[in-house]
Amino acid sequence: MPSRQTAIEYATDQLQQGNITADQANVMAVQIEGVRVICGKVPSSVRKALNAAVKAGELGHIKKEGLKPEVYHHKNARANALEERERVFRRAIESIKGVFA
Structure with missing residues (x-):
């Protein structure tokens, strides 16, 4: 699975060449990367593009x-997404344990 940086660079390159739109670039980056964990806020335009791709089955x-x-x-x-999600969850639990220990 390519790194996040590689996926972003490829999608950005395609966007700059005019082959895809910004929304398609966001979807392409997730497809190349395989899994994107959302731990914070995401711009509404990006979220709309990703949710549209989910509805389209991409x-x-x-x-x-x-x-x-x-x-x-x-x-x-x-x-892979379920494994990564569980890994992030376990890391959060360990951080909380460290605060209370």
Whole structure:
């Protein structure tokens, strides 16, 4: 699976060449990367593009549950998305344990 930086660079290059729109670049970056964990705020235009791709069947989406983050993923990478989401969740739990220890 390519790194996030590689995915962003490729999508940016395609955008600058005029081959794709900004919305398509955001979707392409997630498809190349495989899994994108959303831990903070995302601009509404990006979220709209990703949600439109989910509705079109291009991407998958897992909603936020408690400390488990929201995840967008390639439609064939759901297992990887669940693993990454669980890893981020475990890291958050360990951080909280460190505060109370």
